[in-house]
Amino acid sequence: MARGLLAAALVACAAVAQEVQMEIAPDVEVEQRPQFLYANISPKLRIKGKGFGKDASGVHPVFVPPLEKNGKRFYNLTVTDTVISIGLKKGMRWPTSTTGESSTLFLQSLVVDQHGSSNQLKNAVPVATIIEPPSVVRGEDKLIYMTGTNRFLINGTHFREGNMALTFDPPLVRDVDYALAVRSPTAMQLVLKTDRKWRSDGEPGPLRLRRIDSGAGALRIDPRFGGVTVAEVQVDLGGHGVTASANPTKLMYQNAPSLEIKGSGFAHVEQVDNFGPPRLRWANGLLGRGVNYTVSSYDDNKLELVLKPGSVWRRNGANLPAPLTLLAADVGSGLVAIGATEARKGIRVATIFECPKVNPQPLTSLFRTHSAQLWITGVGFTRSDTRNGVGGEVKIDFEPALKVGVDYMLTVFNRTHMLVRLREGRAWAAQPGPLYVVGMDSGAGQYEGFKPAAVAHVVPDADSHPSGVEIQRTNSQVLYQTPAIRHLEIHGTSLSVDAQLTFSPPLTKGVDYKVLRATSDVMVLGLLAGKMWRQTAGQLMLMSVDTGSGPVEMAHGTGIVVADVSANPTVATSTARITTSTTRRLSIYGTGFAIDGTELTLEPTSRAAYDVEAVYENEVVLRLREGKSWAALGSAESMPLVVTKIDTAAGEYIFQDSNGKPAPVTVALVVPDSAATTASGDVMRCDDTCMWANDGVCDDGSQGARTKKDQDKGGAWWEDDDLGGWYSDELAEDLGDEYDYGYDYDDAYGYYGDDAAMPACVRGTDCTDCGGPLELMGGDDDAAGSTEPLGDWDDDEWFDDDSEEWWDDDYDFGKDWDGFEDDESGALGIISSTQPTTNVNKRHMTPEQRAAARRGAGFSFADHPALSAVAALVGALAAAYGCATMRRSDEAPKENPCCGGKYKEAQA
Structure with a gap:
């Protein structure tokens, strides 16, 4: 009997354990794929997973923040086995933070009756990111020129960096016609791309923004008017036709007395009263009008600049040689960008070298033939990898004369040190005495201002020993x-x-x-x-x-x-992925590399497939040749790329283990080109079709400083601010009105100072300079924790899964509403533009607004009757349907325009 009771107890325990097990590990899963939702516009939330069943009454979700009040839900629920659809009821809104920033909606618990009565989630799951919908300020007062204006601001609210998508009329394509950067939640900046226009049809008129998407779907803006006007585009003025010609082969030292710039349109200044010679804007803050240089003469196709005594074309010799970059020119119609303004590229009108100088060291003794080497110190010495592909090798003139390659070998280590090695069988001088450096060419030609310096004293060799040794x-x-x-x-x-x-x-x-x-x-x-x-x-x-x-x-x-x-060379192990042919550059890191030349033996890559582009003490940069590949993968998913041996100045060095067996070092993992894809699954573009490709600088925005050398120099060359900082309004006042070029120095010509540069090339079109496409890849759409909007799911369809009619499908906007005039489909909802204020923030002004502000004037609708009529029409439209889209219940914010309050006016 006792055995029977024990057996019954064990069966009961097993049943309880099974029930507990079912409750602990039910067959219910929820994917962590937060969808972006507009707080008061997005109608639906989809939660994907499995095990939900098909009976909505048997599914009980609990959200944080809550989606109910006093036991009453704000939503309708529709369920399939793999999707829970949350449909927001009319008059309700998704919960947001009190600060207006984005907030996360969590599914805290979920009970599916068919799996038990307990919570079937182990942890709370983020299911949505709630953001406020953007607003856009009307910009009829912003006057821009077809190509003469290189950038302008669109103002509004709730702009989000990295998530903005815009639709214009006439059409403009991002990264083709313009580059976009969100400067703040209330301002985003558009920069015209090289050789593009603000209106694609070339005709003057309004530039309208028809749609805006800040991450949760496209929203129509003022659809009855074809969008909101963000700027009025005018034809270029005569002075906007100024151009300048690049001259990258022009090599100059810092203190070269003059510079000639060729181009066209310079003589337009003669048509502007009291303007004077053309005014130029430089990437390094160089100032004209006698501050650093003067324009000594000019005609329509040429400028002659004369350097002021004591000034230099570029300072900061540690960053030289480097381009002298002209960003913009003003010939009477305002500053006109020269070159690719979106990346502060400008054009290179010369390459500036540091003025070379040798430190005297007359007390250094050299035996006539027994001394092997001489270190020379100073400044302005240039290595080949610092010359950006221009300039020649450093040349030294000795007295007594010595010939490079015959009497000595020269190695430049950096801008301050170079080593002279006496060749075997040669002598420092025929007779004892001082050894002088009397001239130098550091890459830009013989430097005329060089000061001779005694670098050693040659002494006799030791006498022969009687032993004959x-x-x-x-x-x-x-x-x-x-x-x-x-x-x-x-x-x-x-x-x-x-x-x-x-x-x-x-x-x-x-x-x-x-x-x-x-x-x-x-x-x-x-x-x-x-x-x-x-x-x-x-x-x-x-x-x-x-x-x-x-x-x-x-x-x-x-x-x-x-x-x-x-030093014994070492090579660092790396499993970084590279594509078979679209990764154009590969950096191999280690120690003991010879800057005069280092060769690597790779497997399976043949030596004919690549060139050694640069060698540093701890890095070798390889560049894949056109039409070649790192490896032939066949059906393999990947293949290691290994270094088997290395050859520096001391010959071959074979990598072996402690037993003397070969031990190749893995330096990369080669994967198919198709491995580099966008978030939508498209193979990433990787070519050199951008007009700025192959110039030694990555221009597609994927990299900051391309190499460690750039990082050591503080970034890319254009960031060198060799006048000690961007100028302030106070400096402009100190210099006088004649140095006020029509912009405020604290704005530093728009983005050239306080604003970040933007890519000059579409991602993937500057492939060789940027290395390859893998670093450009978007997030994996199927990865856990992906924050891609729901609309990016390739298996997602907007079917009508609700028991009621939905306002985004067939909502009644009132008797005066006769349908959308926007002929595109797929928009999530509509928003109304807002009126600009007269109190314009100077940082966000157009040049025309700044000029008006200096005259004590401001924009007013009273001065523009036509614009006042447009404003009245927009106001009537808001009365007709704006409140319907924005109206909500008691949870509506106090500033809701349909509830007696109004939005804060955004700064223009």
Whole structure:
């Protein structure tokens, strides 16, 4: 009987455990894919998952913030097995934060009756992001020119960075016709792209914004009027036709006395009373009108600029050589952008090099043939990788004369240090005496202002020793720290296998090395296992030799170089993905790379498939050749790209493990080109079709500083502000009215100062400069936590899943409403524009508004009867249907325009 009771108890426990298990792990799942919703416009929320059943009465969701009050829901519920559809009731709104910022709606608990009576969610799930709908301020007062105006602002409220999509009439395409940046929740800036117009039809007239989407769907704006006018486009004035020609091959030093700029339209200034010569705007803040330079002469096709004594074309020598970039010109009709304004590209009218200078060091002693090298310090030395593809190699004129490549080899390490290596069998001078540097060409031609400097004093070599022991300088011999292929060879006279050698740093025979073979004129030494020629890279000096008659000191005890020891190279492991052919650049990082030349052996990539674009001490940049690929994948999903060996100045270095077996280093993972796709699944574009492609700067917005070199310099070259900061209004006042070019210095010509630059190229069209498409990829639409709007789901359809008619389908806007005049489909709802205020924020003014403000005037509808009539019509439209779309119940905000309040007026 006891056994029977025990069995019954076990069965009961098992049943309870099974029931608990069902409640703990029910067959109900909810996907974390928050949908963006407009607080008072979006009608539906879709929650995707599984196990919901088909009976809405058996599904009980609880939301935070709540979607009910006093037990009464704000929504209707429709259910399928995989979708819960929440339909907002008329007069209700989705809950928002009190600050007006976005808020997250969580599904806190969910009970599906068919799976039990307990909460079937382990944790609260975010299901929606609630945002306020945007508003747009009318911009009939903003006068812009077809191409002469390069940027203007659209004002409103609740603009969101990265989520804005605009539809214009006439049509304008983002990243093709204009670039867009949200400066604040109340202002977004449009910048005209190169060679585009504000009206695609080329005719003057209003530019209307018909639709706006801040992330939760497209909204019609003033559909009865074809949209809201955000600017009035006028034909260009004569002075807007000014152009300038790029001259990237023009090489100048900082203090070059003059500069010639070619172009067209400069003579238009003669048609403007008391204007004077053309005025120019530079990327580095260079000021004309006698501050830094004057325009000495000009005609319609040419300007001649003369530098003011004591000034320079560009400061901040650490960032030189660099372009001298002309951003804009004013010939009487306001500043006209030159080049691609959206990225502050401008045009390069010259490349400026730092004025070279050599520091005197007359006390440095050089033995006539025994000294191997000479360090020269100063400023203005340029390496090939810093010259942006222009300029020649650094050249030095010595006195007594020495020829590069014949007598010495020159290596420039940076702008302040370069190394002169005397070639074997050559001498620093025929006779003892001072050694001068009397001239220099650092890449821009012979520098006329160079001041000669004594860099050493040449002294006689040590006399021959009676024993006949002599050692030849062999500084061209380069070895790795540990054995590779080469051994150390010492050349001289009267040598033997028993000769005792003293090195610096110290090396001990039988402990660090052994003598492999020896004759009277050469000794070959081999390094023992686990030892190094030097603990750090540098010269290996032979201090003395003892063949049995006592030690013979080399070079008066200072030693003679017998080898240059290079650091063992290392390559960093990386599994970063690159595409087979659309990733154009690959950076391989490590240590011990020789800046004079480093070669890598890759597998499976052949050497014919790429070029070595640049070599730094810790980075090698490879550039894929046109029509080549990193690997042939076939049916494989990926393939590792490995480095098997490296060749620096010391020859090949094979990567091996501790047992001496090959150990290739993985530096990338090659994936198919199709792996780089947009959020919508389209293969990412990757080509060089942008007009600014292949100029050494990434212009599609995907990268800031392209390389570590750029980062060390503080960013890209255009960010170099070599006059110490953007100028202020106070400085403009100090300089006088003649330096007020029609804009405020604190605005720094719109985006050139306080506003960020925008991409000059559409993403993927500057592929070689930017490296490849993988860093441009949009978020994975199917990834957990994706914040893509619901409309981006490829399996999502807007079917009528509600028991009532929906206002977004067939809502009655009143007896005067006769349907949408917007002929496009798919808009979520409509909003009305708002009227601008007369108190305009100066930071958001157009140049015309700033001019009016300086005259003490402001925009007023009283001065524009036609615009007043438009405002009245818009007001009538708002009365007809605006309140219907915005009206809500007791939860409506106090500033709701349909409930006795009004929105805060947005700044123009």
